């Protein structure tokens with residue numbers, strides 16, 4: 001139980017530290033420091049982006065292409081920076097920051113300052129250190145000062161609340177089944193964080209795929225230590241100061257989401273045990289009959305034949321093509337699960353196994369034997385997804401699914417999760433592949449220790465690239481449990497096996513916010529909770545919160561109480577319908593937020609501080625969120641509650657349900673009976689709404705409604721066909737709306753539509769809260785509406 005007891009102390013060898021700087025050399029993109037045999041490189045990649053690399057031997061590893069998409073030399077050249085030297089230090093200055101490297105008296109330390117001389121990310125204590133741990137294993141570490149008042153966020157997937165100070169956070173992808181607020185290593189690892197105080201904000205990406213850990217003031221208050229089992233230290237420092245700027249740069253480095261199909265933003269219905277055609281047909285009948293909007297049905301492991309990946313169970317799913325066609329006519333898309341473990345089944349006419357063996361695609365141990373672990377199909381082997389030819393092969397295997405009409409893939413168990421004996425056998429325990437197993441492509445061949453964290457992400461990449469080829473014109477949906485920095489390029493992410501308990505509902509929002517702050521914008525938690533039985537009240541509250549998740553999927557475990565919305569009685573069913581309908585009404589807004597995430601890296605679901613970084617009061621608020629810039633929700637996540645305190649940041653706020661207006665910078669007590677999740681629209685906010693539909697493409701949008709809160713604001717709506725890749729060729733439309741106050745009137749300006757795509761003929765109703773509405777036929781021309 002290390003998550004409860006912490007790790008036992010062990011005797012550790014002492015750290016070697018960098019000596020003073022002996023030589024300095026200016027490089028076209030930075031400065032090189034020679035300190036004895038050690039080398040420290042600083043590379044100025046942009047005015048707010050510095051890469052710091054340190055090698056104790058003076059030798060640096062070749063570039064790894066896995067997470068960082070832009071190599072140093074690919075950044076725009078000629079970032080202006082100045083270098084000054086004094087007896088004690090070297091000072092490098094860009095337009096945004098100053099870096100001071102102390103050369104004497106004792107050792108080299110790197111320090112950062114903003115233009116107003118405010119310090120951040122200063123090396124402290126030991127500075128940078130390294131040591132040998134035996135068996136060829138080495139470790140590097142860096143100690144940085146945490147400034148007073150600084151708060152820490154991001155760190156990928158982290159159970160618990162929003163701010164992460166005082167924790168030890170390990171980056172090592174793990175099947176974290178039954179995780180709690182105390183669990184450290186999770187399914188997904190992103191060694192990136194954001195530090196914030198009122199005037200200063202920076203991000204740090206620890207560029208190592210080896211095991212790594214942040215100690216955020218746990219061992220020594222006010223000292224952040226980062227360490228990794230790699231031979232060199234490599235990190236990117238990103239100055240903001242605003243969170244949006246930090247994320248823009250971080251996602252320039254590791255990539256952004258690609259625009260998903262619009263249907264993937266609708267409601268997803270999932271459960272482990274939709275295990276036959278009959279059951280699926282009954283399910284979709286219930287959804288349509290009860291008018292619960294839904295776009296996607298997920299099929300869990302039971303659709304397969306004996307859990308063999310890329311097969312269908314011939315008894316329970318005798319004609320998948322017909323089933324999926326019929327579902328398609330009713331407006332449903334189907335997503336099937338795919339796990340990485342391939343059933344060990346020699347000479348049994350299982351081509352996935354046979355081909356993989358023949359082509360030597362499965363991971364081997366250091367002594368050349370094919371590695372085996374146990375997963376759902378029993379004994380299994382694992383493809384080496386780091387190799388491009390393996391990814392291509394795996395991608396192509398999805399044809400068995402796409403040919404039947406499957407539109408998206410759910411990648412699970414890809415940490416990879418496995419046991420040392422068959423699931424269910426007593427005494428079985430989780431295992432990892434041996435760290436010295438060879439892995440990776442010929443030109444980047446390495447050992448498993450370096451690629452473990454990448455395994456799930458590379459599986460998702462194989463899947464994404466396969467679907468892109470197979471489904472040609474259409475966009476696909478990929479969902480993954482494991483991943484690493486940059487996973488957003490290939491896949492959406494869900495937070496694994498949560499429980500049907502109030503605590504898991506509570507922590508879902510901060511978990512998703514921290515993922516968003518780590519560049520992973522398309523995220524969701526299992527609505528209703530995966531393990532255990534939800535109560536009606538919990539389920540109703542969870543569906544309300546789920547409406548805000550970028551990925552809105554309800555999922556539950558086999559052998560639990562059924563969790564479909566109608567299983568909890570008519571009152572809860574009506575609440576679920578109401579909030580799923582709101583999700584569909586909000587789709588033009590949410591779709592635009594996805595476009596923003598794809599073009600700027602901005603999260604879809606945002607903690608309050610994202611928009612109010614100077615307001616300290618927002619720093620610890622984890623139970624209120626902003627969906628995009630305008631809409632704030634203050635959900636209820638406790639039983640028996642019909643009121644809650646809500647913090648309204650500066651400005652004016654309008655109650656989404658009643659239109660009542662509140663001055664900000666204060667707390668209010670909001671009414672929140674079971675039917676109501678308090679929501680507020682920020683003054684100047686503009687939210688487009690579509691009519692309710694049973695699925696995203698059911699009808700063309702003939703009426704678009706803009707809900708506007710009096711104030712000053714501007715917002716651009718993004719639209720396209722929602723399904724094909726033609727948006728990449730310019731088939732999109734944007735419309736910029738502005739609102740401002742003039743004398744005692746509210747003016748709404750609609751700029752002329754841009755882009756080549758034309759929406760379906762429609763009327764637009766502009767509703768200014770408290771002042772009534774005006775309607776016009778949308779011809780794409782400029783318009784100015786005055787409300788008084």
Ligand code: GLC
Pocket residue numbers: 271272300301337412413481496497530555556557
């Ligand atoms: C894992 C997944 C869960 C899935 C189950 C069966 O526990 O996290 O979502 O339902 O496996 O495939």
